[in-house]
Amino acid sequence: MIRIYDFDALSPEQILNRDLRAEKNVEDVVDAIIADVRARGDAALKEYALKFDGAEIDTLQVTQEEIDAAFAATDPDFLETLRMAAANIEAFHRQQVHKNFVMNEQDGVILGQKYTPIEKAGVYVPGGTAAYPSTVLMDVIPAKVAGVKEIVMTTPAGKDGKVSPVILAAAATAGVTKIFKTGGAQAVAALAYGTESVPAVDKIVGPGNIYVATAKRKVYGKVGIDMIAGPSEILVLADGKCNPAWVAADLLSQAEHDKLASPVLVTDSAELAEAVQAELEVQIPQLPRAAIARASVDDNGKIIVCDDLRKAIEACNIIAPEHLEVCVDDPFAVLNEIKNAGSIFLGRNVPEALGDYFAGPNHTLPTSGTARFSSPLGVDDFVKKSSFIYYTREALGKVQERIADFAEREGLHAHARSVTIRYEE
Amino acid sequence: MIRIYDFDALSPEQILNRDLRAEKNVEDVVDAIIADVRARGDAALKEYALKFDGAEIDTLQVTQEEIDAAFAATDPDFLETLRMAAANIEAFHRQQVHKNFVMNEQDGVILGQKYTPIEKAGVYVPGGTAAYPSTVLMDVIPAKVAGVKEIVMTTPAGKDGKVSPVILAAAATAGVTKIFKTGGAQAVAALAYGTESVPAVDKIVGPGNIYVATAKRKVYGKVGIDMIAGPSEILVLADGKCNPAWVAADLLSQAEHDKLASPVLVTDSAELAEAVQAELEVQIPQLPRAAIARASVDDNGKIIVCDDLRKAIEACNIIAPEHLEVCVDDPFAVLNEIKNAGSIFLGRNVPEALGDYFAGPNHTLPTSGTARFSSPLGVDDFVKKSSFIYYTREALGKVQERIADFAEREGLHAHARSVTIRYEE
Known part of the structure; x- marks a missing residue:
C-alpha cells in the first residue's frame, strides 16, 4: 500500500528522495x-x-x-x-x-548570433x-x-x-x-x-x-x-475536490512503466489522500501490468499531505518532477508558481497520457529532479548557435588600448599584440 | 616550425586531428x-x-x-x-x-512553454x-x-x-x-x-x-x-590579401594559452602560407610565453592550403573550430556558408582578442569539434523550459478514444485507462 506522509515532518531530502536505478557493471x-x-x-x-x-x-x-x-x-x-x-x-x-539576431547599436560594430x-x-x-x-x-x-x-x-x-x-x-x-x-x-x-x-x-x-x-x-x-533518462515519475498535485479514482488512474499510468517509476500525490486534503490510497488498492489488481505497478506504488510511491496549496507547490518545486498534474480549480494560477517541472498538465481533465501521445509537447523529459536545471527534448537539441563579431578598423581603433591593457593584465601579451599590431607603423 | 599541408592530400580525419589532453588518473x-x-x-x-x-x-x-x-x-x-x-x-x-509562448489553435486546447x-x-x-x-x-x-x-x-x-x-x-x-x-x-x-x-x-x-x-x-x-572545455583553438581563414604579420599574431594569441592549444591557418594562397610560416618564426621569440607558443605552433599548429575559398570553407566546417576568423574581402558572404564554429570574427580587422575581452558575445565556447553539436555559453544555460497542456473536458472527449487506442497498442493499459476513466458511467 502507498504510504502517506505529512509534509511538515519531511526534510527536503526526504521529499526528493528517489530510488535510482543501480547501474550494473556493463x-x-x-x-x-x-x-x-x-x-x-x-x-x-x-x-x-x-x-x-x-x-x-x-x-x-x-x-x-x-x-x-x-x-x-x-x-x-x-x-x-x-x-x-x-x-x-x-x-x-x-x-x-x-x-537569428543582429545588433548594430554602436558605430562600426555588428554583433549577432x-x-x-x-x-x-x-x-x-x-x-x-x-x-x-x-x-x-x-x-x-x-x-x-x-x-x-x-x-x-x-x-x-x-x-x-x-x-x-x-x-x-x-x-x-x-x-x-x-x-x-x-x-x-x-x-x-x-x-x-x-x-x-x-x-x-x-x-x-x-x-x-x-x-x-x-x-x-x-x-x-x-x-x-540527449539526456540519460532515469525512471519515469509523475507528481499529481490535487485538492480535495478531485475524483480519487481519476487521481489513482493517473498515478498508475506511470507506475505501470517500471518498478522503479515514482508516482507521487501531493494534496492539501487528508481525506483525498486516504481515498486515493484505497482506490489504488482497487485499481492495481485490475491492471495487466499489476506486478510492476504494485512494486512502483509500494516502494517508490508516496502521498504527501500539506497544510495548504502553498506548501503543496513548495513540495512540487523541491521534487522537480518529470510530469506534473495540477488538479485544482484554477490551475493557471498555480502554473505561475511552478519553477521546476518537465511538463505540466493543467486541470482535472488533463491526464498525463494526453501529453505522452497526442497533445504536442515532447514526452522526453528531465527525470530525477534534473528539471531544476534541464528541459524537455526540443528543437534546441538539434540546433547550435554561433556568435559573430564585425568591427570596422575605426571602431576597433577606439578601444584597442583598453583591450590590450585587459589582455596584459591577464598576462597574455600575444592577445594584446594581436590587437596593437594592426595599428603599428 | 609550423607545417604546411595540401587540403586535397588530407582526409577529414587528418584535417580534424587534434591532440587531446590526456587525463591523469585523478x-x-x-x-x-x-x-x-x-x-x-x-x-x-x-x-x-x-x-x-x-x-x-x-x-x-x-x-x-x-x-x-x-x-x-x-x-x-x-x-x-x-x-x-x-x-x-x-x-x-x-x-x-x-x-514564453502560448498556443490556442484548437478549440478548448491551450498549449505552451x-x-x-x-x-x-x-x-x-x-x-x-x-x-x-x-x-x-x-x-x-x-x-x-x-x-x-x-x-x-x-x-x-x-x-x-x-x-x-x-x-x-x-x-x-x-x-x-x-x-x-x-x-x-x-x-x-x-x-x-x-x-x-x-x-x-x-x-x-x-x-x-x-x-x-x-x-x-x-x-x-x-x-x-556547462561544457568541459578542451584546449583552446583558433582557425584563421585568410586569403592572399592578408597581412601575414597580423595573421601570425592572431594565431599566436591562442598558441600562448597552452602547449596543447591548436592554431590553424586555412588559406587559398600558398604565398600567404609561407609568409605566415616565416612570420611566426619572427614573432614567437618576441613573446613572454615563447616556450608555450612554440610547442603549440609546432606540435598542434597547422597550415592548410586549399585550391579555392570553397574548399577552405569546407575545411572550416570539418574542423568546427572554437574561434574562427574570416579574413577575406566579403566575410559576410562566407558567414552564410559556415555551419560549425563557436564564435566567428568577420573581416581583417577583428582579432579574436576583441571577442575574448570586450565585444559582447561569450568567450566560453565549444572546443574539440563539438561546435558541430554544441553552442557558446549563454542565457540558455541558466534557464530551463517547462511545457504545459490544458484541454477542456470536451476537447479531451473528442480524442480520448484515439489516445486510449494508441496507449493500448504500446501495451500500456493504465495509460489508456487514465483517459477513459474520465468518461465512464
Missing part, C-alpha cells in the same frame, strides 16, 4: 562492443543482431518496400491517429524555432517486448522541425529479421531519412563512428536500456547526446 | 575530496585551502569590506574598461532571452598563476541576464588568504551574489552539495584544471554543468 561489455563496431563495421552489427536479437540480417538498411509493407499492414485508423499526433507535435515544436541545424542526427528506438511509436514521433519531429537534413534511425529487428510495422509507419510519418536494423550499444557505436552502411552522425538521442545508456555516455564528446 | 583523489567535503563541510574546505593553496582561511565568504578594498586597489581606468566590457556582454546576452531561470548558479573561477577577470564577466553576466537570483562564485585565495582584487572587482561588477575562498575539486563539491557556508546550487559553470573538470563530471546529475 562498462567492459560496452567498451568491447564499441571497439568491435569501429574495427569491423557492418559485419559486427550483423553478428550482434544474430547474437542479441536472434535476427539474421542480410541488409542492415530498411528498404522502401518494407516501409510500404508496414503502412499496408497498419490499421488505417491508427495511421490517422499517428498523423494527427505528428501534426500536433510539429505545430508545437514549430513554436520553439528561434530567430545565428542558429544552424546539426547536420546529421541519430535516433535510437528500443525494440524488445513492446514497440513505442510515440517515442519515434517525439524524437524525430523536433529534429525535422530544426532543419536537420539527415535523420538516421536505428532499432533492433525481431527474430524474423523485421522491424515492427507501427515503428516503420511512425518513422516514415515523422520524416526519418534512413532506418537501420541494429540495436543496443552496437547501434550507438555505429551512429557515433559510422560503418559501411550507417552514416556517422553528430548527435544521438533516444531512450534505451543500460547498455544503450552506457554506450551514449562513452561516445559523448565524439558526438552530442 | 578520479580517486577527486572522489575522496568530494566525500570529505560532504562529510565535514567548511572544515574540509579550510583544510584543503591550507594544503593546496597555502592559505589560512578564517571566514570562507569574502566580505563587503574586502570587495570595497578591491575596488579601491584597482586602477580606475581598468575599472572603466571592466564596466564597458560588462555593458557590451550584457547587451549581447539580453538579445538571447527567449519569450515557459522559461524559468535556475534558482542558484555556481561559478568556478580558477586562481593560481594568473587572474582572469574576463572569465568572471563571461560566466556571471549570462546568469544575471537569465534572472538567476543567487550567483555563487568560488575561487581559491592566494597564500595571503586574499582573492585577487581584479577578480573581486569583476565579480562585483558582473553581479555575483556571494563569493567563497575555495578552489579545486573541493569547491565543486561544496557548490554541488552545500556546506555550512556555501549554498548548494543547481548548476555549476566555469573552467578549471583536471581536478575541477573531473569533479564537475562526478557531480553532474546532482547538479547541471
Whole structure:
C-alpha cells in the first residue's frame, strides 16, 4: 500500500528522495562492443543482431518496400491517429524555432548570433517486448522541425529479421531519412563512428536500456547526446475536490512503466489522500501490468499531505518532477508558481497520457529532479548557435588600448599584440 | 616550425586531428575530496585551502569590506574598461532571452512553454598563476541576464588568504551574489552539495584544471554543468590579401594559452602560407610565453592550403573550430556558408582578442569539434523550459478514444485507462 506522509515532518531530502536505478557493471561489455563496431563495421552489427536479437540480417538498411509493407499492414485508423499526433507535435515544436539576431547599436560594430541545424542526427528506438511509436514521433519531429537534413534511425529487428510495422509507419510519418536494423550499444557505436552502411552522425538521442545508456555516455564528446533518462515519475498535485479514482488512474499510468517509476500525490486534503490510497488498492489488481505497478506504488510511491496549496507547490518545486498534474480549480494560477517541472498538465481533465501521445509537447523529459536545471527534448537539441563579431578598423581603433591593457593584465601579451599590431607603423 | 599541408592530400580525419589532453588518473583523489567535503563541510574546505593553496582561511565568504578594498586597489581606468566590457556582454546576452509562448489553435486546447531561470548558479573561477577577470564577466553576466537570483562564485585565495582584487572587482561588477575562498575539486563539491557556508546550487559553470573538470563530471546529475572545455583553438581563414604579420599574431594569441592549444591557418594562397610560416618564426621569440607558443605552433599548429575559398570553407566546417576568423574581402558572404564554429570574427580587422575581452558575445565556447553539436555559453544555460497542456473536458472527449487506442497498442493499459476513466458511467 502507498504510504502517506505529512509534509511538515519531511526534510527536503526526504521529499526528493528517489530510488535510482543501480547501474550494473556493463562498462567492459560496452567498451568491447564499441571497439568491435569501429574495427569491423557492418559485419559486427550483423553478428550482434544474430547474437542479441536472434535476427539474421542480410541488409542492415530498411528498404522502401518494407516501409510500404508496414503502412499496408497498419490499421488505417491508427495511421490517422499517428498523423494527427505528428501534426500536433510539429505545430508545437514549430513554436520553439528561434530567430537569428543582429545588433548594430554602436558605430562600426555588428554583433549577432545565428542558429544552424546539426547536420546529421541519430535516433535510437528500443525494440524488445513492446514497440513505442510515440517515442519515434517525439524524437524525430523536433529534429525535422530544426532543419536537420539527415535523420538516421536505428532499432533492433525481431527474430524474423523485421522491424515492427507501427515503428516503420511512425518513422516514415515523422520524416526519418534512413532506418537501420541494429540495436543496443552496437547501434550507438555505429551512429557515433559510422560503418559501411550507417552514416556517422553528430548527435544521438533516444531512450534505451543500460547498455544503450552506457554506450551514449562513452561516445559523448565524439558526438552530442540527449539526456540519460532515469525512471519515469509523475507528481499529481490535487485538492480535495478531485475524483480519487481519476487521481489513482493517473498515478498508475506511470507506475505501470517500471518498478522503479515514482508516482507521487501531493494534496492539501487528508481525506483525498486516504481515498486515493484505497482506490489504488482497487485499481492495481485490475491492471495487466499489476506486478510492476504494485512494486512502483509500494516502494517508490508516496502521498504527501500539506497544510495548504502553498506548501503543496513548495513540495512540487523541491521534487522537480518529470510530469506534473495540477488538479485544482484554477490551475493557471498555480502554473505561475511552478519553477521546476518537465511538463505540466493543467486541470482535472488533463491526464498525463494526453501529453505522452497526442497533445504536442515532447514526452522526453528531465527525470530525477534534473528539471531544476534541464528541459524537455526540443528543437534546441538539434540546433547550435554561433556568435559573430564585425568591427570596422575605426571602431576597433577606439578601444584597442583598453583591450590590450585587459589582455596584459591577464598576462597574455600575444592577445594584446594581436590587437596593437594592426595599428603599428 | 609550423607545417604546411595540401587540403586535397588530407582526409577529414587528418584535417580534424587534434591532440587531446590526456587525463591523469585523478578520479580517486577527486572522489575522496568530494566525500570529505560532504562529510565535514567548511572544515574540509579550510583544510584543503591550507594544503593546496597555502592559505589560512578564517571566514570562507569574502566580505563587503574586502570587495570595497578591491575596488579601491584597482586602477580606475581598468575599472572603466571592466564596466564597458560588462555593458557590451550584457547587451549581447539580453538579445538571447527567449519569450514564453502560448498556443490556442484548437478549440478548448491551450498549449505552451515557459522559461524559468535556475534558482542558484555556481561559478568556478580558477586562481593560481594568473587572474582572469574576463572569465568572471563571461560566466556571471549570462546568469544575471537569465534572472538567476543567487550567483555563487568560488575561487581559491592566494597564500595571503586574499582573492585577487581584479577578480573581486569583476565579480562585483558582473553581479555575483556571494563569493567563497575555495578552489579545486573541493569547491565543486561544496557548490554541488552545500556546506555550512556555501549554498548548494543547481548548476555549476566555469573552467578549471583536471581536478575541477573531473569533479564537475562526478557531480553532474546532482547538479547541471556547462561544457568541459578542451584546449583552446583558433582557425584563421585568410586569403592572399592578408597581412601575414597580423595573421601570425592572431594565431599566436591562442598558441600562448597552452602547449596543447591548436592554431590553424586555412588559406587559398600558398604565398600567404609561407609568409605566415616565416612570420611566426619572427614573432614567437618576441613573446613572454615563447616556450608555450612554440610547442603549440609546432606540435598542434597547422597550415592548410586549399585550391579555392570553397574548399577552405569546407575545411572550416570539418574542423568546427572554437574561434574562427574570416579574413577575406566579403566575410559576410562566407558567414552564410559556415555551419560549425563557436564564435566567428568577420573581416581583417577583428582579432579574436576583441571577442575574448570586450565585444559582447561569450568567450566560453565549444572546443574539440563539438561546435558541430554544441553552442557558446549563454542565457540558455541558466534557464530551463517547462511545457504545459490544458484541454477542456470536451476537447479531451473528442480524442480520448484515439489516445486510449494508441496507449493500448504500446501495451500500456493504465495509460489508456487514465483517459477513459474520465468518461465512464
